[in-house]
Amino acid sequence: MDIAILLFDRLTALDAVGPYEVLSRLPDANLTFVATEAGPKRTDTKALALVADATLADVPRPDILLVPGGPGQADAEKDEAVLEWLRTAHETTTWTTSVCTGSLVLGAAGLLEGKRATTYWLALEDLARHGAIPTSERVVIDGKIATAAGVSSGIDMALTLAREIGGDDLSQMLQLGIEYDPQPPFDSGSEAKAPAHISQFFRDNSRFVLEG
């Protein structure tokens, strides 16, 4: 099973690395990080680079593809090489997936027309400009397209895909493998759960948050 995760400059690392940690451990997984040009891609904070080992052309027909988000998504949305790769690969994927604002790149490729989809909570309404139906859930599956909400939600999406692909035992095994038994000090990981003044701070600074 060939799995391709797209990288680009100014991506949010956890969007890609969370699901990678699960998907790379699926049975018979052959996971490759791909980019328009191979080589290191600098993340949104500039403090880390993730290496794309292959070009898009090297993995034209992955069984699963994943597009992460981050401020660099805006450039990815305009990268015709990326959009063409997505359109062609999507014809034969088993799962076409995204995390965070990566769904806007799927949308720019025309893959979300009339589909229920999600993205980073501050960008949810942006999905409508690509003809998608913005859906405020952590993991949204519509046909073979799976989209996840912000950043850390890619872990939940990947475990959900593992269940779809290999059943309950496989998903639970992978969850125990990464010891995913979340115990954050607060329960403030969504707009509805966070204190209102904190959600509002993000709303007031949404351009900065989304564009870096």
Added chain:
Amino acid sequence: MDIAILLFDRLTALDAVGPYEVLSRLPDANLTFVATEAGPKRTDTKALALVADATLADVPRPDILLVPGGPGQADAEKDEAVLEWLRTAHETTTWTTSVCTGSLVLGAAGLLEGKRATTYWLALEDLARHGAIPTSERVVIDGKIATAAGVSSGIDMALTLAREIGGDDLSQMLQLGIEYDPQPPFDSGSEAKAPAHISQFFRDNSRFVLEG
């Protein structure tokens, strides 16, 4: 605030990238990935490389240091350059931290003697050989040493540190920033919660799981 995250070959990527995504967004954070030799470090699955921008000598006195785990931890435990860096840096850190089997590297440096600490669930008893008190909790804080359980637990540790460093609002803000509102399809992320036959599978294959 200087933050150093150690990289080495055959690390588990999420151990490092989960907390990076939180800690790099602390106010005034200056986060650097360091290694004995700078350059790309290949993760345990071989499918990804994370780039260390600096050597250990470049960041001798970080305010926060973090050691991830993964199969490469066994080599890191024997790397005198790493151990010496840890001992020296620890003298002046505000927080000395680890994720997963990274705590065994702190232990090898002699930093866990008599301290309560945790690690990946399958390796918990290994902490005792370094004089630590194995503690089966997701995040363990003893003095200025914070250790996290397996892989994904580094996110919870980083949010816990954010609360310690900057208070409740900061921690909640960072949590909403990465939309950390976990909703895995199952509740099987710890040995106690997973079905018994799944935990037993890991126990039966623990050497393979830990050593890759």
